[in-house]
Amino acid sequence: MLAKAVKKLPTGDFLYEPKWDGFRSIIWRSGDEVEIGSRNSRPMTRYFPEIVRAVVDNFPDHSVIDGEIILVDPTTGDRLNFDLLQQRIHPAASRIKKLSEATPASFVAFDLLALGQENFVERPFRERRAALEKALADAEAPIHLTRATLDPAVAEQWFEQFEGAGLDGIVAKPLGEPYVEDKRVMSKYKHERTADCVVAGYRLYRGESDAIGSLLLGLYTDDGVLNSVGVIGAFPMERRRELFAELQPLVTTFEDHPWAWAQPEETSPDNRDQSFPRTPTAAAHSRWNAKKDLSFTPLRPERVVEVRYDHMEGDRFRHTAQFVRWRDDREPKSCTYAQLDEPVSYDLGEVLGG
Structure with missing residues (x-):
């Protein structure tokens, strides 16, 4: 599901989240098997072995979760570093292993598509978010549940503050909408x-x-x-x-x-x-x-x-x-x-x- 750019933050029946600056990914977990797919359906699993291990440890079994792979700058530890994240895409297995240890990535979850035998795609976002919070209640780093607020004033505050940590705006998600693939249902409010x-x-x-x-x-x-x-x-x-x-x-x-x-x-x-x-x-x-x-x-x-x-x-x-x-x-x-x-x-x- 995609987002359209807007000039101001919409108000109403929305949940507001930070806009993470990384690789948009959907992750499937079934037992010890994990698959990571990019926004354009490219396989990403081999590039992030540390994420694979963390998914097995933290995701509930038989789950599909939408989110963002991010990389925290190892030098400062206080902001995202997209340039280093790009370098994680490398053809050599030895290089992938070395980078996964030197510059480990994290995953920020923000939507639940399936859990067990239940398909959440057609459910409204408020139900998907509640189920996601429950599914990741005990998750530990490098798996994170994105912060969210119903208050547009808090979202405006995040818009100003979080950029200093390397984030690039706010996403507003309508609480009553299902998960619509390839449709710009959400709104993204970015710095300009x-x-x-x-x-x-x-x-x-x-x-x-x-x-x-x-x-x-x-x-x-x-x-x-x-x-x-x-x-x-x-x-x-x-x-x-x-x-x-x-x-x-x-x-x-x-x-x-x-x-x-x-x-x-x-x-x-x-x-x-x-x-x-x-x-x-x-x-x-x-x-x-x-x-x-x-x-x-x-x-x-x-x-x-x-x-x-x-x-x-x-x-x-x-x-x-x-x-x-x-x-x-x-x-x-x-x-x-x-x-x-x-x-x-x-x-x-x-x-x-x-």
């Missing part, structure tokens, strides 16, 4: 901010030679280094071709570019080898999709664009940013991290332990 970024490159739209697929964004550090912070890419096709023509005068070589280290080699390194440095574009292909080309055309960093973003993951935008407008009145060097809002720190343990 703007930033002025330098456009430092572009990728072509799939299958096209004269249309922009995405623009690569940069921000300057205090010592004048241009960091890659993310991309924008939602444009109508006509605008993609217009952008391609507009940006051609800025095309340059990697030798004259701040990201010269990203120049493709004749033989690209294996992106799956974690010993290879993780850089914005140096990898020739995506770890998630080996056929996806991540090379780009470098541009002289002379244009500034205002974008909308929800929150940061380290020094990068967590999700794809959205185009707002060109800022020809801004000097590229003025586009620094200092303009970004920094959430007040909040202990993740307070969220998980509630």
Whole structure:
């Protein structure tokens, strides 16, 4: 079941929950057998052996539970780290074992689909939530039951506080609705901010030679280094071709570019080898999709664009940013991290332990 984005928190017959920033997953347990499926039905079981063990220890037998796989930053212990969570998806069994011990994941449960011989999918959410609370009453870390409230004022407070622990908003779930697969029955209320970024490159739209697929964004550090912070890419096709023509005068070589280290080699390194440095574009292909080309055309960093973003993951935008407008009145060097809002720190343990 999915959620639609809203501009303000809905009120009425809703239960409000923190919006967890991880891998949405449905977990099946039958005896000692456990299967973890991703939102797009990809098998995830082999990547999280520590979750499998915890499910056997904590889930009731013959159960199906919807939730989120998250990873608590092992360095700070007080916030989520999605970047480390992504690194858990690795083809080598030895690497999976090592990462499961070095950066163990957790599972936050928020819906019950089946228990024993009972199918809960067609029941209203208030019944599913009550049954889930009972089913996980004795669960211990790394299995958690998500916090929830009926009070929209408390949810608004969570919206402000929990971002400091790495969460990215609030989900409002109608208490009277059944579990409807692939339907946006729930509402997600997320942070939205703007930033002025330098456009430092572009990728072509799939299958096209004269249309922009995405623009690569940069921000300057205090010592004048241009960091890659993310991309924008939602444009109508006509605008993609217009952008391609507009940006051609800025095309340059990697030798004259701040990201010269990203120049493709004749033989690209294996992106799956974690010993290879993780850089914005140096990898020739995506770890998630080996056929996806991540090379780009470098541009002289002379244009500034205002974008909308929800929150940061380290020094990068967590999700794809959205185009707002060109800022020809801004000097590229003025586009620094200092303009970004920094959430007040909040202990993740307070969220998980509630």
